[in-house]
Amino acid sequence: GAVVSQHPSWVICKSGTSVKIECRSLDFQATTMFWYRQFPKQSLMLMATSNEGSKATYEQGVEKDKFLINHASLTLSTLTVTSAHPEDSSFYICSAALTVNTEAFFGQGTRLTVV
Amino acid sequence: DAKTTQPPSMDCAEGRAANLPCNHSTISGNEYVYWYRQIHSQGPQYIIHGLKNNETNEMASLIITEDRKSSTLILPHATLRDTAVYYCIVRITGNQFYFGTGTSLTVIP
Numbered sequence: 001g002a003v004v005s006q007h008p009s010w011v012i013c014k015s016g017t018s019v020k021i022e023c024r025s026l027d028f029q030a031t032t033m034f035w036y037r038q039f040p041k042q043s044l045m046l047m048a049t050s051n052e053g054s055k056a057t058y059e060q061g062v063e064k065d066k067f068l069i070n071h072a073s074l075t076l077s078t079l080t081v082t083s084a085h086p087e088d089s090s091f092y093i094c095s096a097a098l099t100v101n102t103e104a105f106f107g108q109g110t111r112l113t114v115v
Numbered sequence: 116d117a118k119t120t121q122p123p124s125m126d127c128a129e130g131r132a133a134n135l136p137c138n139h140s141t142i143s144g145n146e147y148v149y150w151y152r153q154i155h156s157q158g159p160q161y162i163i164h165g166l167k168n169n170e171t172n173e174m175a176s177l178i179i180t181e182d183r184k185s186s187t188l189i190l191p192h193a194t195l196r197d198t199a200v201y202y203c204i205v206r207i208t209g210n211q212f213y214f215g216t217g218t219s220l221t222v223i224p
Contacts (some may be wrong), residue, residue, distance in 0.1 A: 006158075034211060043202070044159065044214040093158045101208045103149065106158035 002028045004096045006107035013084055013114055021079045021110045023094030029074035030096035034104060035067075038091040050077050084114040119203045124219045127197075133190040135218050137203030140184045146207050148179060150188045152199040153217070159202065162188065193222045 003026040013019045023033060031052050036044040048064075050056040050071035058064045068080040077096075081088055091111055095104040120138040127133040139148065149164040163170055163177045165186075170177045176189040190197055202217040 004158075036214075043216050044153075046211055046213060049211055091156070095158070095212070103161050103164055104212055105161055106151075109156070109158045111156075 002026075002096075002098070002105045004030075004094065004105045004107040006092075006094055006110050008110060009108060010111040011113070013112070015085055015114055016083055018080055018082045019084055019112060021081075021092055021094075021112075023077045023079070023096065023107055025075050025096040025105075028096075028098050030077075031074065031099055032097045032104075033071055033077040034095045034097075035069060035077075035079050036093045036095070038093060038109075044093060047079075081112065084112070086114045088112065089114045119205055119215050121201075121203055121215065121218045123216065124221070126221050126223055127190075127193045129195060129222050129224050130192055133193040133197065133220060133222070135188040135190075135201050135203075135220065136185065137188070138185045139203070139205045142183050142205050143207070146205045148177065148183075148186050149204040149206055149212065150175070150177065150201065151204065151212075151214075152197075152201045152220075154196075154199045159214075162201075193220075195222050195224065198222045 005024045007022045033050045035047045038044045047062045048056045048058045050069050052071050052074050056069040071077040091109050093109040095106040097104040147166050150162040151159040153159045165177045179186045200217040200219050202214050
């Protein structure tokens with residue numbers, strides 16, 4: 001399958017700081033990218049959908065001013081967690097799809113710990 | 116998108132076929148059935164998807180009932196590396212992928 005890479009794999013940051021997570025599609029151009037969050041022993045929760053060149057669509061209950069998503073190119077989307085707090089500690093996962101009609105491929109995830 | 120129901124957990128002996136069921140009784144005609152799996156602390160891995168015909172690839176087979184209200188993912192010869200949480204997702208083309216609680220499959224030596 002296609003390769004989606006996330007960076008970093010893990011990050012520890014201080015409370016109140018911002019953290020940026022990158023998601024790249026390495027061998028295809030992704031018109032659509034999805035961002036998920038997963039807490040321990042729970043399923044993936046969709047946070048937002050981003051389409052290249054347009055604003056992200058956020059799921060209900062997800063603060064768009066806190067979780068900034070940029071999808072500036074067909075191979076790169078970024079998620080910035082602003083003013084992070086310990087409750088933002090989670091496993092963040094991105095996925096990318098060639099088109100809205102095809103399967104999505106997932107990155108390896110980023111473990112964020114806010115201390 | 117239609118809701119799916121999966122058993123929370125299953126065991127399978129190594130080398131045997133693992134049959135993972137999924138109910139999606141409210142599925143509509145233009146919704147596809149997707150299967151992903153997630154090994155601990157990794158991102159989900161795409162397995163297979165289908166609309167109404169049975170599908171097979173190098174990883175698994177997908178059997179969809181004629182009324183499309185349920186499906187079964189078959190791993191023909193389970194190995195220890197197949198231990199994972201398996202997610203069945205029903206999705207209209209163009210929509211998002213929403214994950215349910217999945218089935219935790221344990222392959223036993």
